[in-house]
Amino acid sequence: MALINQVGIEPDALRPANIDETPNRGELPRACANRLARAKAEAALDLVRADDELEGAYVLAADTVVAVGRRILPKAELLDEASQCLRLLSGRNHRVHTAICLVTPTGAFRQRLVETRVRFKRLSEEDIEAYLASGEWRGKAGGYAAQGIAGAFIVKIVGSYTNVVGLPLYETTTLLLGEGFPIRHGWLNATV
Numbered sequence: 001m002a003l004i005n006q007v008g009i010e011p012d013a014l015r016p017a018n019i020d021e022t023p024n025r026g027e028l029p030r031a032c033a034n035r036l037a038r039a040k041a042e043a044a045l046d047l048v049r050a051d052d053e054l055e056g057a058y059v060l061a062a063d064t065v066v067a068v069g070r071r072i073l074p075k076a077e078l079l080d081e082a083s084q085c086l087r088l089l090s091g092r093n094h095r096v097h098t099a100i101c102l103v104t105p106t107g108a109f110r111q112r113l114v115e116t117r118v119r120f121k122r123l124s125e126e127d128i129e130a131y132l133a134s135g136e137w138r139g140k141a142g143g144y145a146a147q148g149i150a151g152a153f154i155v156k157i158v159g160s161y162t163n164v165v166g167l168p169l170y171e172t173t174t175l176l177l178g179e180g181f182p183i184r185h186g187w188l189n190a191t192v
Contacts, residue, residue, distance in 0.1 A: 003165060003169060006169065008102070008183065008184070009176075011181060012057060013048070013054055015047040015048060017039070019039045019043055021063070022028065022077065023065075027072070029065045030097050030115070032065050032149060033063050033065040033097040033098060033099035034099045034111060034113055035115060036065075036099070037099035037100060037101040038111065040061035040101070041102070041109065044061055044103075050079035058103065058179070059103065060103075061101045062100045062101070062166070063099055064097070064163075065096070065121065065141060066096050066139045066142030067095050067096075067097065068094045069093060070090065071088075073142040073143065075140060076142075077138065081131060081143060082132055082138075082143035083143075085137075085143030086123060086128050086137075086143055086144065087130070089120045089123075089144070090123040091120060091121065091123070092119070092120060093117055093178060094118055094120070094142065096118055098113070098161075099113045100113075104180075110178075112168075112172075112175055114156065114160055114161075114163065114168040115159060116163045116164050116168075117156075117157070118155065118156070118159065119154070119155045119156040120140075121153055121154070123153060127153070129152035131150065131153075134148075143178050145165075146164040146165055147173060153167075160187070
């Protein structure tokens with residue numbers, strides 16, 4: 001929510017899409033992100049259609065997948081999952097794929113996929129244990145949050161930083177503008 005607010009957009013409503021985010025067997029990271037973003041958009045659209053006050057609304061959904069090669073890392077919920085993710089990412093490059101799916105007021109679906117390469121420093125046992133103790137990893141793709149403590153683990157990013165955080169702002173705003181969403185109206189009320 002903070003990311004979308006950063007570009008002056010205040011959503012009229014939030015409709016969490018409760019879908020199964022388990023990757024399909026043999027599914028590649030890009031395909032998984034695209035499928036999940038579309039599924040989230042469809043689920044949210046069903047909820048929006050049931051609410052007369054939201055008639056004609058734009059629906060925006062996204063999904064972020066962290067991958068090492070073809071291996072999709074989980075959105076860590078358990079300590080062991082987060083630990084395994086951090087040990088795998090330590091000293092290596094990985095990719096963050098975020099798919100965004102926009103449903104226009106006319107019901108058209110528009111989708112974009114953004115890929116960012118990230119390199120982690122080699123993590124010491126102390127780094128891993130302290131980060132796990134922070135709890136910041138919970139529910140985060142790949143078991144880390146770049147906008148938090150784990151930002152200290154990132155040696156290099158090639159691509160969109162906001163993609164790594166969870167919503168690529170350039171691509172999102174471009175997609176919205178291209179479909180007629182009045183994104184700049186929020187900028188008029190922005191504080192300096």
